[in-house]
Amino acid sequence: MKLHEVVADGLKQLGVTHLYGLIGDANLFMVNSFVTSGCGRYIACNHEANAVLAAIGHAQVTGRTGVATITHGPALTNAATALTEAAKGGNPLVLICGDTAPGDLQHLQNTDQKALVLATGADFIDLRRADTALEDMERAFRRASLLRKPVVLNMRVDLQWDETGPQKIGFEPPAPVLAPASGALLEEAVGMLASAKRPLILAGRACIGDAARQALVALADRIEAPLATTLKAQGLFDGHPFNIGISGNLSHPTATEVIMQSDCILAFGASLSKYTTEDGAYTQGKRVVQILPDALETPRMAPPTIRLIGDIAGTANAMTALLDLAEIPGSAATDTALAERLNAEAAAFDTLPAEVATAPGTVDITMALRRLHQSLPRRRVLVADLGRFVFSAWRNLPVTQPRDLVFTSHFGGIGCGIGQAIGTATTIDDCPTVLVAGDGGMLLSALGELSVIRRETPDLVIIVCNDGSYGAEHVQFTNRALPPDLSMTDPPDFAAMARAAGLDAVTISNAETLEAACSAIADRQGPLLIDLRLDPEKVFK
Known part of the structure; x- marks a missing residue:
């Protein structure tokens, strides 16, 4: 098999169904192999940035790693803004990018691609040789998925027709199994919750999924707390009677009042940005417990009162269990009056x-x-x-x-x-x-x-x-x-x-x-x- 055929087959083995791109002399044979061998659907864009952005859109709506391909030099510089967008957004993406042959100093499209890629916040992995192609692809997809970031797989033009034997992917995209938060900090957080008169549960994008939603709803019902989301988790609690909607500058008047009156905020999977907290006005003077599924987000935003790292659903269920064990009563923060006001907000929106x-x-x-x-x-x-x-x-x-x-x-x-x-x-x-x-x-x-x-x-x-x-x-x-x-x-x-x-x-x-x-x-x-x-x-x- 030729290298370009191996790479196309590797995408099929990795379960890639959509490939977005713009062809040039460093990737056209790989794309042709992907299409002619029926590996998946190829969607050609007219600008490299939009090809990469299309892969980001695919990743956002599916939760899977988006995949794009472009050629070298100006194609990569054209995609720099899109790569930075993916890096800042924590979007898993693999960009298969061509590169000029080493030593070809007079090639018009020769540039330091690694330096450019690293400046965007993306990772850079060289496809070293034809016989290491799928090993290198594995690494790129694994890092993109685990680290939730873009990874550029650098594929030299002079390798495209190199011969190698068939290769097999030796891993499946990882699905990490996290343990719930536990220990003294969890108990302290539940103690804060137990003493709260007006608790609020706030969910972010990391709460996507049935298990997380069900656990958060059960916890909210247990402590009689209203439910809010960040913009990026909009719709998570759609249909719940005490869903107050988005927290931040998109809040409706009733939501703003409920948030301002709350005394303890449980923020699950939310980074607590200034847009969600109205530049800190919504959290000022409150006890804030932030629960994140990993530590990757922790340096980005202002620190909460307590930060827990653990599985979202498991941690919410653990909190409910501790409240039940201690026989803590509900807060009575959700009542008929609030339900009526939320119904009135919905009716006003329909008008x-x-x-x-x-x-x-x-x-x-x-x-x-x-x-x-x-x-x-x-x-x-x-x-x-x-x-x-x-x-x-x-x-x-x-x-x-x-x-x-x-x-x-x-x-x-x-x-x-x-x-x-x-x-x-x-x-x-x-x-x-x-x-x-x-x-x-x-x-x-x-x-x-x-x-x-x-x-x-x-x-x-x-x-x-x-x-x-x-x-x-x-x-x-x-x-x-x-x-x-x-x-x-x-x-x-x-x-x-x-x-x-x-x-x-x-x-x-x-x-x-x-x-x-x-x-x-x-x-x-x-x-x-x-x-x-x-x-x-x-x-x-």
Whole structure:
């Protein structure tokens, strides 16, 4: 077998079903072997960054390691932002990247790829020889899965046609079995909980899974505590009568009041970032017990009162058992009055808000997104690019389970949404993917991928929040009474460009066209782009 055939077969042995990429002279034969041998589905993107981002999107909605492939040199520099996004987000990813032959100093695409990769926070592993190919691949996939980070597998172009015998993968992707937290710190944490008058359980992304959810709900019911989530765990407690929703700057008024009145917070699988705690306002003066499944996250955020390391479900069950053993009564923090207030919040959300007056040819973002929410299936995957519109998107287009929220903003860059939406929409086939992006993000990275969307025909709805500006810069100019001219984008007609690429598209500029867009969602037969025209002076700041 040739090396490129061995690598393709190795991906099949590792259970890789989706490979995202852009071919060049260092990876084209491997991709060809992957496709022609029926190893899995190959989705070609038009920019290397979007190929890597697509693999991140795939990883977020499946919980598995995403896989992408690109060639060398400028292909890798093009992907640097995407690799950094994966590293900061703790997304398991393997990028099979080409490299120039050693000693070929005059190769135009020769660069120090290891130094570049390490600067992004990703790991770097050389594919050493043809006869070590699967051994090196094993190591890359193992590190990506265990450390929840991107790993670049560096595959030299001069090795592609080297001969070797068939090779077998000698491991399965690890599924670590963790023990519950135990000992004196656990007992101290339960003591805090036992004395609390208004406890609150907060769950983060690490709580995804039936076992963790059931254990947290049982603990909450036992101590009569309301349940909240971080943004990235939105929907985890959907349907529970005392689910107060998201903790942070997306909290509704009742949730904010409940969180502020709490005296002890049990934070399971949550990093307690400033966005979840409102810059510490939600945790100030409270006893905070943080339970994490491993120690990888501990240096990142402000320390809690107590930090426990252990299995989420097992630790929650251990707390419930200790409370039962000591016959500790419930806190009475959940009652009929709270249930009624939460029902009122839900009813208010189901009612369209009054429309805020905007400039001619534009609509109110909150009312428009809420109406689109009503038109979309209740279950959908939300991919929100970054921009000042994003809070409105997260608030008005909620998801019903955590894996249906694809977070694209770990590195704080616009334009990371389209790639992750491609990865999501080509993976999930039982509900639509909804991408919400700004005009700046679309201009930066999305227009070149419209042909990919046409070719793959996923169930994808793209909502372009088009206020004709770079929002954060517009805010800074206007806050200082300076003209915002430099922040204006003068965008093209996105709907016309989408139609030219072979997609269906509509523009929303008033109440009538908003209803037409809702009808287009209901009648869609393939990808749909919605150009949502907004007033830059009235977008959420």
